[in-house]
Amino acid sequence: MIRESHIENIHRRLIERIEILGAISSSAESLTRVFLSKEMDIASRLIQSWMNTAGLVSNIDPFQNVIGSWPSNTAKAPSIHIGSHYDTVVEAGKYDGVLGVLLSIGAIELLQAEGYAPKHHINALAFCDEEGVRFQTTFLGSSLLCGAFDDSALDKVDSEGMSMREAFLARGFNPDNIAHIAPIIGGDDVFLEAHIEQGPVLEASGHPLGVVTAVAAQTRIGVAATGKAGHAGTTPHDLRTDALACAAEMILAVEHFALARPEVKATVGKLEISPNASNAIPGRADFSIDFRAPDLGRLRELKIDLLREIESIAERRSIKIDIQNIQETSHANCDPVVTKLISGAVAANTGQVTELFSGAGHDAMKIAETCRIGMLFVRCQDGLSHHPDEFAESSDILEALRSMADIIKRVDQNAFAHM
Ligand SMILES: [Zn+2]
Missing domain, CATH: 3.30.70.360 (Alpha-Beta Plaits)
Structure with a gap:
């Protein structure tokens, strides 16, 4: 069992980290953080340091994806990846994407505090470009980690006339080497993403958490x-x-x-x-x-x-x-087995389950082309997102933290029938 004081500490830190990342912006008045920018460098190093504090072995790849690994004792086991994106739209809210990244780290900290020994490799992932603001490209980070990056994106040009290829070269990375970056998400793995709902369904139903069945x-x-x-x-x-x-x-x-x-x-x-x-x-x-x-x-x-x-x-x-x-x-269906495990964890932690589909795109949607996915939604105020007033209650985030730790355990113990 985890001591309540442990959970409180991890929860408090998570809320503080939302504020810290919410202040790393290219604009003084609002939050804007886009692909291959110096703000992303600052944010990625912070996320990496939090992964290290959580006891994960971490690295930042040339795309600015941050990867933190908690290896299993079984070398050949598949992986459970948990994460979301930390780039933002222009004049963004603090919770979109970042909440899922921080919940993955927080849930792992909780499991480690409990002394949990995973059967599978557990990875916390923070993706570099989901919103596609700079080059009008979405899901770049998750595509790379699935081995599905499309090279034609390198010729896309930002509003200053700089191509993605030039932007990589300016950072000292030759994009010809992208082909040598080994994908870490494989066909036998499971990917879990927590995200604010970005819509009003949970608020209307009075439930803090929702289980996603499909992405439109x-x-x-x-x-x-x-x-x-x-x-x-x-x-x-x-x-x-x-x-x-x-x-x-x-x-x-x-x-x-x-x-x-x-x-x-x-x-x-x-x-x-x-x-x-x-x-x-x-x-x-x-x-x-x-x-x-x-x-x-x-x-x-x-x-x-x-x-x-x-x-x-x-x-x-x-x-x-x-x-x-x-x-x-294309739409992406959440895996029925994984979804059932998520529903079980949400019901056990909150006493309620709302199932819904996501009208917004997410990294999970891209990753569904490679492996099984499951998604958890967290209620947000007025369903508002992509807006500076975006807000999720601290108490809902606590429910999400407890549930995410439980979800990881249930998936680790039940989702891999062949293990
Ligand atoms: Zn998002």
Whole structure:
């Protein structure tokens, strides 16, 4: 048994560490920490020092992934990896990603304080680039650790015109050597990720923790609507092809489409118009559609229906449209055996279980292509995330800490039928 004072100490330290990492930012006013930056260097060294304090053997790889290992006595055993990301969006909250990283270290500290001897190798992982802010690339850290890094990302360019290849070279790492970095996540392993929910379901249900069953499929579409710009005072309305009025109707159609289908989320979050002048009819409107559904097959079917509606609006208004498929990510199912073990631990620790699916992407989603995954969600205030006011209660984090330690034990003892 672990003494309550031990748990209190580990919990208090975890909360302090959230604040410490929350202050490591490239901006004085808010939290922004992006891939291959000096802020990531500072944060990675701190995370490494906390892993060392937890008794882990740690290293930082050339991508700024931080890896802390607790080896099993059985050399050939598969691994249980626990982690999340520590890069942030622009003007971020302190909990997104970081909470999962710190819970992995804290849960391991708890198990070690208890004198637990794992049958499997246990790794705490802190991934370097989940948000993809700098190069518009997501899941870079987890891809590398799965041996699935796509070299074409090296040619992507940041807002200053520097390519990822140049950014690596500037740090003294030759990206030609990426192929020699051995993946540490293998097909027989299990990956566990804890993350703030980033949505309002747990708060509405009154439960501190949720068990994730799947991560939704998502696609990003770009729509360019071209009409004809003209003088706002002289062009009769029946002779106009107003690209913005057309885009506005399309945006409302996107909203209606999602409202009629509760399993779907469809969002237009970006709109640019030209010439963007108060006395000119807009000649062009470019907007994005972020479209998500529980599984990829359904997502593709529904996308055809949605785009058909958009095309018919364009046709009726004599507007030319160009539709670009920018990105598509498959859904990822959490492993049923691992999910059951997580549910068992959450029920034992909190007396309740809420199952939900994640509409947001996570490293676990990428890792699901390599091995079995399980995810735990922690309630966050107002479902708010990617925002400076993002907040998770200290008491909920304590529940998550106890549950994570229990989850690791249950997975270590039960998830590997062949051991
Ligand atoms: Zn995140």
